[in-house]
Amino acid sequence: MNQKLNDIGVLAEQPQVIGNLADGRLTYKQLREDGTIEVTLSNIADDDSTRVELQMFAIGGSPIPESELFVVASKDKATEPGGVWSFPLVFTVDVRGLFDVFDAAGNYVGRELAFVVYEPSGNPDTSSPHAVIFVDLTAPWQRQPGTGNRTGARPPPRLASTPPVPTVINDAWLNDPANAGGLNLVLSTAYTKFEAGVDQATVYISRQTTYSLMRAETPAYAGPLNAGGIVNVPLAFLRLLIDGNHFIAYDLRDGPGNISNNSLITPVFQVTKAPAPVLGLPRIPVTGTDGNTPIMLSTVGAPPPSRAVMEIDIHGTWLPGDRIIPYMQSVNTSNQVSLPEQPVPAPGGATVMRFELGYDKMNEVFDGDDGQDEVQFEYWYELARSSITPNPTSRSAFGLVDFSYAGPEQPNLPDLQNPNIPTVIVQGAGTATPPPNTLGPEQAGLDAQMQAPLISTPERPVTGREIYTFYYQGKQVGVRSPTAGQTTPVTCPLPWQTIRDEGNGTGVNARKAYVTIELPGGNNVMRQTPDTNVNVTAIVINLPVPQVIVSAYMLVVPGQTPILVPERIATLVNCPSLNHPAVVGGAAPPYLPRRLRIRIRRDINIPTGTPVTVAFEGRTTDTLTGALITGTEMTVTQNMPATGDLEVFLTDYPRIRLIQLPPTGIPPQRPANRFARIAYTANGVTAVVTLTVSLLNSSLVYCEQERPEPTP
The missing domain is CATH 2.60.40.10 (Immunoglobulins)
Structure with a gap:
């Protein structure tokens, strides 16, 4: 005190x-x-x-x-x-x-x-x-005033030591009793205000070549700097170093905690002390435990786990940074095919290295696109490490690759959809031969024939081993094979029952046919693309006729309870059939602008989403030969909804009015009737109703005169 x-x-x-x-x-x-x-x-x-x-x-x-x-x-x-x-x-x-x-x-x-x-x-x-x-904000080797931690002039590299630091540290050096004390390194202390025993040195020896990465590792020495600048790197630290070239760098810290810049990173020695790496047997899982399941076109592009992959287990004798280089070679050639090398990951991560076997590499092993038999191949791998020469090599395993396929050349391998396969033809029967891929009412009850044209080239001749499988609407119809050298199409019956079961279809809903081609064993099945469109209207289908609907409305009488007038089916096209309340089920008036409400009833033959085309036109008579009234035609196409019926509104009233003739004579007389033909088409099948058109009331005036349209 x-x-x-x-x-x-x-x-x-x-x-x-x-x-x-x-x-x-x-x-x-x-x-x-x-x-x-x-x-x-x-x-x-x-x-x-x-x-x-x-x-x-x-x-x-x-x-x-x-x-x-x-x-x-x-x-x-x-x-x-x-x-x-x-x-x-x-x-x-x-x-x-x-x-x-x-x-x-x-x-x-x-x-x-x-x-x-x-x-x-x-x-x-x-x-x-x-x-x-x-x-004191000046770190060792910095100019005064200091410039901040880890900045400024660098400490000089380490000084020569006695005895000198070895250029190589190996098992012999580590086990030499003379080296039991580790390494003594000398750092310069010739900076202003050096304080022995107070100033601290942190020394890193690492395979890294940037100081930030070195600092993430355990230092070789971290402690006070004595008067001679000597720091000791213990033998225990040196034993933990892995093979490779190592570098040294250090920084200094004074009593107040000012830290110098790091010294330049310089080589210090090479470590070669790891045991010989152990190389196990590689494997390709999709080839099975015995290797007899061939790698096919589908497996080189399939998603995991079906994709062709070479797997190599990482052994404990491997070092991070070792490089694994797989090889493959057909037993029929001396051509080695190498896969892209991968470095061994750090410990604690993956235990298996995986190498994808892409089409290009496997096709080199298969030795070409036109081979017709599977090929056996061996595969192995090398481990590359800078300190080991030559690279150690694993034992070989064996597998099969089969890229053989039948039919014309496939330009898009390994895709199994071959655009060069001629499209299959469905030929209908009958008194008069119909066009190809067209089955109309005349073909009802008759079997058709599926025809697969053949293409033969010197590189890919027709051998008779080809197997053609015919499909209609995705279902197998039959299997056929050509004879060697055949030039005429391969044919297969298409039974009427199959045609009937699959139903009608035209345009975007046409029935689909295709053919696949394969060799015995079926490893690579090529499929025709695009499919053949077959327009089928051979099946008689009675669709429900279209209906003209008079909408429900609420009858409102002053002083009385409103009454709902239900909708009804109109038997002719008249003024009431064109009147619809402005609000569904609401009072009338007010009305929507005049329109014709046409209902297409739900039917098993009109699945959800089927395009339905409604056609309206005026006719002079109600017979099949009635003349068309020009200017009355209207066409609307909509898809069948997921629930309920399809309803279409025709809003062009002037076209409907054109069907109704005006009164004639004095006094005026009601003219002759004319008619509306209302039809719809779904999946190539048409349903029709013909109704009388009556648009004159008892006073022989038109609908719009009796009830003018509301002003918009």
Whole structure:
């Protein structure tokens, strides 16, 4: 305790700085990370003191009582808990504004701290002696003032050591008793303000070549730097190093925590001490445990787990960064096919390496696109490591590849959809031969014939081994094979029962036919593309006739309960059939603009989504030969909805009105009837209804005269 008795009282105690160095220097953490220091006052002899100020000033200066010039913190007894001093008093001081400055000898800039204590009458009392702090923000090898951690001039590379560091560390060196003490490396200490035993060195020895990656590893040495600059790398650390070239770099940290830039990364030695790698047998799972299941066109492009993949188990003797290079070779050739190499991953990750067997590589093994037999091949792999020459090689395993296929050349291998296969023809029977791929009513009850044209080239002749499978609507119809050298189409009956079961269909709903071609064994089945469209209308289907609907409406009579008049089916096209309430099921009037409501009833022969084309036209008579009334034609196409019936509205009233002849004679007489032919077509089948058109009321005036359309 620094107390001094005099005539007027007791001087305050000396400030105590928490956490600085013994020589008074503040730490890097205090100056640049926390930005504050804590200063304590352990006691005040005069308990009546009312205020304490902490003042900071240049070395050699003095505090100035009753002035805020140097005050950096203060406390008042009145604001303390309970109005009493609770010791020690802790003062927090902002030091972010403190910087070091250049000094030729590298000395540090300093400040003094003193307390000023005031008694109730305002008389000041100052602490003595003052506390001294120093600012040192210059790291080893940096110029002064410092430039920040890990910046500035680099420390020089390590110095030559005695004995010298070996160029290669191997098992023999590690097991030599003379090396039991590890390696002694020498670092230069020829920088300003070096402090032996205080300054710290962190040394990294690594295969990495960037300091940021080195720092992510365990350092070779981390500790104080002695007067000779010698640091020891223990043998235990060296034993953990893996094979390869290693590099060294280090940084220095002084007492306050200023960190130097890292030294240049330089080679130090090579490690070659790993045991010989053990190479197991590779495998291709899709070939089965015995390797007798061939790799086919479908398996080189299939999704996992059906895709052709070579698998290689990672052995514990392998090192991260070792490279695995697989090879394949047909037993019929000496041509080796290599797969893209992969590096061995770090421990703790994958335990199996997988190499995809793409079509291009496997086709090299198969030796061409026109082979007609499966090929046996062997496969193996090498491990490449810079410290091992030559590359060790695994034993071979064996597999089969079969890319043989029948039919014309496939330009899009390994795709099994072959656009060069001629499209199959469905030829109908009958007294008059119908066009190909057309089965009309005349073919009802008759079998058709499916015909697959043949293409023969010198490279791909018709051998008689080809197997043709015929399909109609995705269902197999039959299997046939040509004879060797055949040029006429391969044919197969298409039974009427099959045609009938699959129904009618034309246009976008035409029936589909195709053929596949394969060789015995069926490894690569080629399919015709595109499918053949077969227009079928041979099946007699009675669709429900279209209906003209008079909409329901609410009859409103003043003073009475509204009555719902239900919808009904019209038997002729008249004015009421064109009147529809503005709101469905609502009062009428008001009405929608005149329109004809046509209903297509749901039927098993009109599946959901089927396009339905409604055709309306005027006819002079209701016979099949009735003449068309030009200008009355209307056509609308809509799809059958998922639920309920399909309803179509024809809104072109002038075309409908054109069917109705005006009155004739004096007095006016009702003219002869004319008719509306209303038809719809679905899946090539048409249903028709013919209705009388009567658009003159009893006064022989048209609908729009009797009830004008509302003004839009």
